[in-house]
Amino acid sequence: MAGRVSAKRSLRIVGALLVAGFGALLGYFVWNTYSNPSLIHSYPLTLGSAKWIAPQTEAPQGYFRKSLYLPRKVTHAWIKVVAPDSYTLTVNGQGVAKKTFHAVNIGGLHDITPYLRTGKNVISVLVRRVTYPGTSKILVEGVYVDNLNQETRFVSDETWKVKTVEERQGSGIILWTSTSFDDGNWPTAKVLGPSDKERIYPLNVEYGATEESVTAIEIPPTHPELILNAPSGAWIWYPDPEVRTAHFRKSLDLSRGVREVWIRLAASQRYNLEVNGVHVASTNESISPSSSTESQTTSLTNVVTATTPINPVSPLSSSPTTSSTSQV
Structure with missing residues (x-):
């Protein structure tokens, strides 16, 4: 993954199917903002032939x-x-x-x-x-x-x-x-x-x-790439079709900290999203639980930079308790 560096962080998603593009998507945004610090302070707006x-x-x-x-x-x-x-x-x-x-x-x-x-x-x-x-x-x-x-x-x-x-x-x-x-x-x-x-x-x-203060503002909105680019992840699911609830885990190595981290995901059923054991998001009630096209974007910046590193887990694992289908 392009954004890999060192200090381990763990992200856990509990629910049905999560947008499988999660690894690539999250990795890209971590790498992009770290490699281009200027993006934290301003997002230039270009309009092509407009x-x-x-x-x-x-x-x-x-x-x-x-x-x-x-x-x-x-x-x-x-x-x-x-x-x-x-x-x-x-x-x-x-x-x-x-x-x-x-x-x-x-x-x-x-x-x-x-x-x-x-x-x-x-x-x-x-x-x-x-x-x-x-x-x-x-x-x-x-x-x-x-x-x-x-x-x-x-x-x-x-x-x-x-x-x-x-x-x-x-x-x-x-x-x-x-x-x-x-x-x-x-x-x-x-x-x-x-x-x-x-x-x-x-x-x-x-x-x-x-x-005079415009370039000094450091509170960014949603990163433009999250709007400009459609979700690129593949759907992932637990192999047993009879399972209705699954636990998805992904670990990332982030050294020297990060400036911005975002995740965009969709699921076939309602879900809870945790980072290093901290609950950060649940399914938006306005999104249909059966939709495979709608997704939510959540900032993980404060959680990832503020939490204590934990031991790494396997790149992707899921354990059934009761399953379905998802995309990240």
């Missing part, structure tokens, strides 16, 4: 819409958004994120997998610019991967629709963020220029930070 777009008429507030038509089920999707002052991101009428950082271009990276569906989808971004003169505008880059592993990328460009005032339809029942809303009469966005035209602040900027 362009700044704005309303045709300058206005401090903009209602931006983009329709996507998905022929197959989406297994993984994310979106990057940059806007001045503040933005509110909505997908198919469901609120995804709201970010505010006055007087600068603030960016965000968001997992939108749970919000997309087959057929028509609508990405909506409300931008409010309140601290200094100028028009509302956005930069957007997104990716979705379907169940045939085909990747599609979309960016902010002249195909987006935008209005400077909020509209509703159907006697006020149909909101502008809804897939039922007809934006056929909306004007298309005006392209202002490429994404490198202005400074974009890193992803871990917190509200209230000053320009």
Whole structure:
């Protein structure tokens, strides 16, 4: 494993099937953050071919819409958004994120997998610019991967629709963020220029930070790689199909400590996650216990760096008490 170094740590997962990619996934994130300390302080936000777009008429507030038509089920999707002052991101009428950082271009990276569906989808971004003169505008880059592993990328460009005032339809029942809303009469966005035209602040900027303190912020959000990359692990399970509960164990060698450790896993049944005997997570009640596509991401940084090393165990072992199927 790429991230192996020395001081033994033990991770134990009790439940049905765990996402087998656990070893590779966790090892990668431990190695990546240790080898690249700068990632702890800021996560640079690049947006490829995305362009700044704005309303045709300058206005401090903009209602931006983009329709996507998905022929197959989406297994993984994310979106990057940059806007001045503040933005509110909505997908198919469901609120995804709201970010505010006055007087600068603030960016965000968001997992939108749970919000997309087959057929028509609508990405909506409300931008409010309140601290200094100028028009509302956005930069957007997104990716979705379907169940045939085909990747599609979309960016902010002249195909987006935008209005400077909020509209509703159907006697006020149909909101502008809804897939039922007809934006056929909306004007298309005006392209202002490429994404490198202005400074974009890193992803871990917190509200209230000053320009001088931005690079000193050390409290990171979820590591970007956890959102950008789909789970890569294989499903693992106890060989006896009659067993309904299994105990999965994995040991990692970590010398000199680590800066960040994350685990993302899914299971066919409810589970408990322990690190060095410390309980750190259980199945999220919002996730269906029978789902094989939904997963949870948990930070292990505080547990791994704060606990006392224990004796190593075998690379992977499971003991049945009562089994099922899982993926890490």
